[in-house]
Amino acid sequence: MAALLLSWLGWALNRRYWRRREQLYRAQGNELRDLRAQYDALIEQSLVGIYILKEHTLIYANQRAGEMLGYPAGELAGKTLADLMPPEVAHEIIASVSRRHRDSIIEQHYVLPLLHRDGHRLSVELHSRLTEFRGERVIVGVGLDISARLETERTLQLAATVFENSSEGILLTDADGTLITVNPAFTRITGYTEDQALGRRSRMFRTDHVGQATNLQMMQSLAEHGHWQGEMFDRHRDGRLYPVWLSLSAVYDEDRVSNYVGVFTDISRRKAAEDRLVFLASHDPLTRLLNRDALFRKLEDICLSGIEQSFAVLFIDLDRFKLINDSFGHATGDDLLRIVAARLSSAAGDHALLARQGGDEFTLLLENAGQRAAVIDMTKRLLEELSQPVTLENQELHITASIGIALAPEHGKDAATLLRHADTALYRAKDAGKNTFAFFTHTLHGLSNQRLALENALRHALARKQLSLAYQPQVDPHRQRLIGVEALLRWQHPELGQVSPVTFIPLAEETGLILPIGRWVLETACRQLAAWDTAGFSVGHVAVNLSAHQFNDPGLTHHLKAVLSDSGLAARRLELEVTESTLINNPTAAIALMTELKELGVRLSIDDFGTGYSSLAQLKRFPLDTLKIDRTFVSGIPADASDLAITEAIIAMAKKLSLSVVAEGVETADQRDFLARCGSELIQGYFYSPPLAAEALPAFCRTFDNDAPPVTLT
Numbered sequence: 001m002a003a004l005l006l007s008w009l010g011w012a013l014n015r016r017y018w019r020r021r022e023q024l025y026r027a028q029g030n031e032l033r034d035l036r037a038q039y040d041a042l043i044e045q046s047l048v049g050i051y052i053l054k055e056h057t058l059i060y061a062n063q064r065a066g067e068m069l070g071y072p073a074g075e076l077a078g079k080t081l082a083d084l085m086p087p088e089v090a091h092e093i094i095a096s097v098s099r100r101h102r103d104s105i106i107e108q109h110y111v112l113p114l115l116h117r118d119g120h121r122l123s124v125e126l127h128s129r130l131t132e133f134r135g136e137r138v139i140v141g142v143g144l145d146i147s148a149r150l151e152t153e154r155t156l157q158l159a160a161t162v163f164e165n166s167s168e169g170i171l172l173t174d175a176d177g178t179l180i181t182v183n184p185a186f187t188r189i190t191g192y193t194e195d196q197a198l199g200r201r202s203r204m205f206r207t208d209h210v211g212q213a214t215n216l217q218m219m220q221s222l223a224e225h226g227h228w229q230g231e232m233f234d235r236h237r238d239g240r241l242y243p244v245w246l247s248l249s250a251v252y253d254e255d256r257v258s259n260y261v262g263v264f265t266d267i268s269r270r271k272a273a274e275d276r277l278v279f280l281a282s283h284d285p286l287t288r289l290l291n292r293d294a295l296f297r298k299l300e301d302i303c304l305s306g307i308e309q310s311f312a313v314l315f316i317d318l319d320r321f322k323l324i325n326d327s328f329g330h331a332t333g334d335d336l337l338r339i340v341a342a343r344l345s346s347a348a349g350d351h352a353l354l355a356r357q358g359g360d361e362f363t364l365l366l367e368n369a370g371q372r373a374a375v376i377d378m379t380k381r382l383l384e385e386l387s388q389p390v391t392l393e394n395q396e397l398h399i400t401a402s403i404g405i406a407l408a409p410e411h412g413k414d415a416a417t418l419l420r421h422a423d424t425a426l427y428r429a430k431d432a433g434k435n436t437f438a439f440f441t442h443t444l445h446g447l448s449n450q451r452l453a454l455e456n457a458l459r460h461a462l463a464r465k466q467l468s469l470a471y472q473p474q475v476d477p478h479r480q481r482l483i484g485v486e487a488l489l490r491w492q493h494p495e496l497g498q499v500s501p502v503t504f505i506p507l508a509e510e511t512g513l514i515l516p517i518g519r520w521v522l523e524t525a526c527r528q529l530a531a532w533d534t535a536g537f538s539v540g541h542v543a544v545n546l547s548a549h550q551f552n553d554p555g556l557t558h559h560l561k562a563v564l565s566d567s568g569l570a571a572r573r574l575e576l577e578v579t580e581s582t583l584i585n586n587p588t589a590a591i592a593l594m595t596e597l598k599e600l601g602v603r604l605s606i607d608d609f610g611t612g613y614s615s616l617a618q619l620k621r622f623p624l625d626t627l628k629i630d631r632t633f634v635s636g637i638p639a640d641a642s643d644l645a646i647t648e649a650i651i652a653m654a655k656k657l658s659l660s661v662v663a664e665g666v667e668t669a670d671q672r673d674f675l676a677r678c679g680s681e682l683i684q685g686y687f688y689s690p691p692l693a694a695e696a697l698p699a700f701c702r703t704f705d706n707d708a709p710p711v712t713l714t
Helices: 002-044 063-069 087-103 147-165 184-190 212-225 268-282 292-304 321-328 330-348 372-386 415-431 446-461 501-511 514-534 556-567 580-585 587-600 641-656 669-678 694-702
Strands: 049-054 057-061 107-115 121-133 136-145 169-174 179-182 227-235 241-253 256-266 311-318 352-358 361-367 390-392 395-397 401-408 437-439 467-476 481-493 497-499 541-545 574-579 603-609 626-629 660-663
Touching (some): 063 136, 212 227, 268 641, 311 372, 330 372, 330 390, 361 372, 415 437, 446 481, 467 514, 481 694, 514 541, 514 694, 541 603, 556 587, 580 587
Parallel strands (some): 574 603
Antiparallel strands (some): 121 136, 169 179, 241 256, 467 481
8 A cells, every 4th residue: 555655656746747847848938939039020120131041042031131122021032143133243153152162261241233123233231151050051141231321432432523623612611611621623713722721711701801791791691591602802822802703501510500611713714704795895806996886876875965066977998908908918907907096096085986887997976076177187187197107017008098077966966867977978088089088068969879879779689680699618627517508698780790798788778678688598598408409419507697677577487488388498407697786676576586486497596696795694585596606706716815715705605505606707727626626516717618609519518528537626
């Protein structure tokens, strides 16, 4: 019995032991499962991608790895390296993994390009370890997408490159305006080295030097808006003042200014060019005298002032100037005109207003002229001064002049009448034998009759087929290819010979004949372009000048439609040239008409650009395609620094406005090369060819070798 009791007791104790042991194991198992769940959650929720690679195939990837590459949870497992890498690098990486297994390389750190599920590339930084997993060698690693960081680094590197190589000065100050960083352009513009500048308070924040009103306005704008830009003056290290265009921005740290960033550029050349354009709006560039328009405005002001006063208008024309110009060349002719201008200015004194009308014609306005005898004395003094010999090209030249005089109010009470009567008197003086003067008289009919005869001849010129068109080539200076032509009107009179456009076109405009003549020019030019097409000779476009009368003709658009329809010419191959003075007379109406013409499909060009400053501010409003640089500026290239700067500025501005540029009046290779380097797409002028008859243009085109390589500009 005792043995049985002991046996039962042992069994009970043993059962109790095993039960407790089972409970302990169960508790430990639960704890292990909890730990495993926590570990799995930690792995899955990690901020970096975690993976296990067996040979070249993923057998595990956590949630972050899937998110990084655009795959749902669990879909990365089973993907091979070739699936996840760009084809051009996959083979190399697979070979590298094989070598790693072979050479037992335990630790590795590298950056690899991986493919996102949508196809874009990621730069992923990987840290991995070769280890054992379930009896097999695997690579366990973590990956971090560093694409954004690398892009930021590239952006910062680019910013640093821009900072170092920018042509604009860049500076960084603290909140008090003390310089803490400057770029090399800062030194080039200001003259101060980095060591000299850093630690000093920038002058732009001071109000005790030149431009203090601007600085006060700038500080107020920074305080209110966090930004300011405008023009101001700075002082170079050598002491001179120079204009800059400054853009300044505040940098905020939370709600407080921590720094200021400034970007500035020296605008001395631009200001000089603008001043030059302002000057040229009212002055002749060759002689620096007032131009015709400025004198006309002055004369109008006097006539409209309501003050009864006597004054004289003198038209001065050099005798035989064309002979000198043809014999010695245009450069010598220009030198002579400058000398004449200086002599006239000296003789007339400070109480007269002298202007150059154009060519070899000058106009003198004598206010408060008083008695006719005083006008005669002045006129004789002018003729005496001009008759003094001039030495040019090592030769002594003798020049004379003829002068026509109109008196106000005796010969007219408005500017146009007085100028016309002075012009009439001038021709009377020339008829009298030159080197003399003549007053206008109301019985003076000789020249008026001659003018009337010329007008009548012009009225019949169209019907009698005396008018023709010449075509001046417009050439691409880089490829040496004919791109287009400008149609130029010519008049061959059976008795008068070749009549200059300078003579008959103003007459046509005055009499209204310009409208029928202008229509004929449009029709003829378009038909000729179509005829060249039929003959297999390709000319890209034809440019036709529109006078102010044509531009303002209500029937212009209708006529253009008819011309294009009759000729079969595509509208885009017709370019209409309008002078900027025509556009700025009534900008609103001009824009409306130009928009209508653009809708028709024709191209629009602004001709003689640069001779009227008032159009600069309005230029961007006009729907233009092309800008033509006036020969006034081209003629001074490359000798005249001002013409170089102005031409360069005009071309740069045209490019900003997406306009093509044509330079006219080009006569030398130096001019062609400079204009081409600056960005002029087309060159027109005697350097390539004078205006040609239609039948001569194909021969001109054949002078270019179509297989020749592009020209290297010097």
